[in-house]
Amino acid sequence: MTNERYELNKNLAQMLKGGVIMDVTTPEQAKIAEAAGACAVMALERIPADIRAAGGVSRMSDPKMIRGIQEAVSIPVMAKCRIGHFAEAQILEAIEIDYIDESEVLSPADDVYHIDKTKFKVPFVCGAKDLGEALRRINEGAAMIRTKGEPGTGDIVQAVRHMRMMNSQIAKLTALREDELFNAAKELQVPYDLVQYVHEKGRLPVVNFAAGGVATPADAALMMQLGAEGVFVGSGIFKSGNPEKRANAIVKAVTNYKDAAMLAALSEDLGEAMVGINESEIQLLMAERGK
Amino acid sequence: MAIGIVAVQGAFLEHEKILDRLGIEYAELRQKSDLDREYDGLILPGGESTVQGKLLKELDMFDTLRGWIAADMPVLATCAGMILLAEKLSNDDKEYFRSIPMTVRRNAYGRQVGSFHTAAAFGDKGVIPMTFIRAPFVESAAPEAEILSVVDGNIVGVRYKNQIALAFHPELDDDLTVHQAFIGMI
Numbered sequence: 346m347t348n349e350r351y352e353l354n355k356n357l358a359q360m361l362k363g364g365v366i367m368d369v370t371t372p373e374q375a376k377i378a379e380a381a382g383a384c385a386v387m388a389l390e391r392i393p394a395d396i397r398a399a400g401g402v403s404r405m406s407d408p409k410m411i412r413g414i415q416e417a418v419s420i421p422v423m424a425k426c427r428i429g430h431f432a433e434a435q436i437l438e439a440i441e442i443d444y445i446d447e448s449e450v451l452s453p454a455d456d457v458y459h460i461d462k463t464k465f466k467v468p469f470v471c472g473a474k475d476l477g478e479a480l481r482r483i484n485e486g487a488a489m490i491r492t493k494g495e496p497g498t499g500d501i502v503q504a505v506r507h508m509r510m511m512n513s514q515i516a517k518l519t520a521l522r523e524d525e526l527f528n529a530a531k532e533l534q535v536p537y538d539l540v541q542y543v544h545e546k547g548r549l550p551v552v553n554f555a556a557g558g559v560a561t562p563a564d565a566a567l568m569m570q571l572g573a574e575g576v577f578v579g580s581g582i583f584k585s586g587n588p589e590k591r592a593n594a595i596v597k598a599v600t601n602y603k604d605a606a607m608l609a610a611l612s613e614d615l616g617e618a619m620v621g622i623n624e625s626e627i628q629l630l631m632a633e634r635g636k
Numbered sequence: 637m638a639i640g641i642v643a644v645q646g647a648f649l650e651h652e653k654i655l656d657r658l659g660i661e662y663a664e665l666r667q668k669s670d671l672d673r674e675y676d677g678l679i680l681p682g683g684e685s686t687v688q689g690k691l692l693k694e695l696d697m698f699d700t701l702r703g704w705i706a707a708d709m710p711v712l713a714t715c716a717g718m719i720l721l722a723e724k725l726s727n728d729d730k731e732y733f734r735s736i737p738m739t740v741r742r743n744a745y746g747r748q749v750g751s752f753h754t755a756a757a758f759g760d761k762g763v764i765p766m767t768f769i770r771a772p773f774v775e776s777a778a779p780e781a782e783i784l785s786v787v788d789g790n791i792v793g794v795r796y797k798n799q800i801a802l803a804f805h806p807e808l809d810d811d812l813t814v815h816q817a818f819i820g821m822i
Contacts, residue, residue: 360647364683382687384687419686593694600666
């Protein structure tokens with residue numbers, strides 16, 4: 346991947362900012378998501394809540410199913426491959442996916458190495474719990490980062506934890522003396538030049554979205570106020586009572602995330618939210634996959 | 637002087653950074669009450685046109701903005717913004733402001749693998765860097781519309797009355813030419 350291609354891929358993430366990326370499993374759902382104001386859709390066979398319920402090995406979706414969704418909508422289409430599964434990523438690139446999510450939601454294919462994303466033309470988004478993880482993924486070629494909130498739970502606590510962790514580590518880096526950055530790079534287990542970038546700019550070199558556990562307009566507003574530049578919503582929409590209305594409300598909540606009166610109106614009569622699972626009730630912490 | 641930047645979704649921050657460099661005041665337009673004050677110019681940023689168009693209508697901002705554009709307020713529209721200004725879209729039946737007599741093709745270069753960077757002439761202002769992200773282009777424009785930029789035989793920049801519509805993203809490059817030209821119209 347040339348430097349220019351990487352810039353273009355980071356640029357696409359910039360265009361998604363202030364938007365909501367929604368998980369969809371069928372062309373019909375994709376159309377509902379687009380009509381509700383999704384800025385992109387994530388095509389997958391099963392949404393995270395169902396992956397969690399079904400158990401077993403979870404893999405890349407059927408390319409035919411992804412193509413069906415690409416044909417159904419005009420907005421960007423993303424799809425997930427397993428952590429480290431570069432052959433799945435090659436397949437997704439071959440069908441000209443707009444963004445690949447190297448995702449902990451699927452079963453990891455490699456417990457040591459992530460994909461060398463610099464070898465691809467298409468962009469990658471990766472999850473990160475903290476600054477070290479984020480910068481390691483960026484060093485591997487990720488053009489966008491998202492929190493690694495626990496997928497399929499409807500519980501926002503992990504996404505909040507990751508965003509706050511990221512923010513506090515960035516703040517700490519910006520406050521360091523320059524001669525302290527070498528040691529910071531060592532501690533974060535990341536290259537020095539990325540540490541220097543964060544030290545100077547006070548932000549990640551790529552766009553950072555919230556993901557995992559977003560179920561309500563208030564959840565989306567919370568993550569935006571904590572510094573997310575946009576929001577992924579997985580199970581929260583199509584596992585709820587009225588997906589269309591909820592999707593609409595979350596989109597508007599992301600645009601006007603500071604306006605509490607508008608958020609109050611948006612939160613009315615949304616019907617049943619997805620049934621949540623608390624962190625302490627789950628056996629499998631997907632955020633622990635790939636570090 | 638103050639510029640209103642539509643900020644319902646997309647890359648509005650990038651335009652703000654350029655206006656900061658030019659020392660121009662601006663405000664983000666996120667909801668109807670943001671339209672209560674006076675502006676001297678309007679920026680429609682990149683992003684997803686379907687999302688922006690829908691939000692402008694549902695947040696009840698659309699008619700006011702259409703009035704401003706009709707009253708010849710200077711407008712700079714990039715990528716999604718160009719789509720919002722087009723009289724007609726050749727591959728989509730949605731319509732928005734329809735304030736420039738041109739037919740625009742959405743996602744005209746295909747998916748993200750078709751995104752590219754180049755340099756080409758911008759009107760009489762010389763050659764500038766141009767970044768195209770899942771970009772549209774103009775299939776045809778009325779003779780009254782001035783063609784500002786052409787890349788690979790496709791029209792990617794148009795001026796009509798006080799509106800500049802571009803298929804590319806000047807806000808993603810360091811060059812200030814486009815924004816200076818826009819400010820110069822005010």
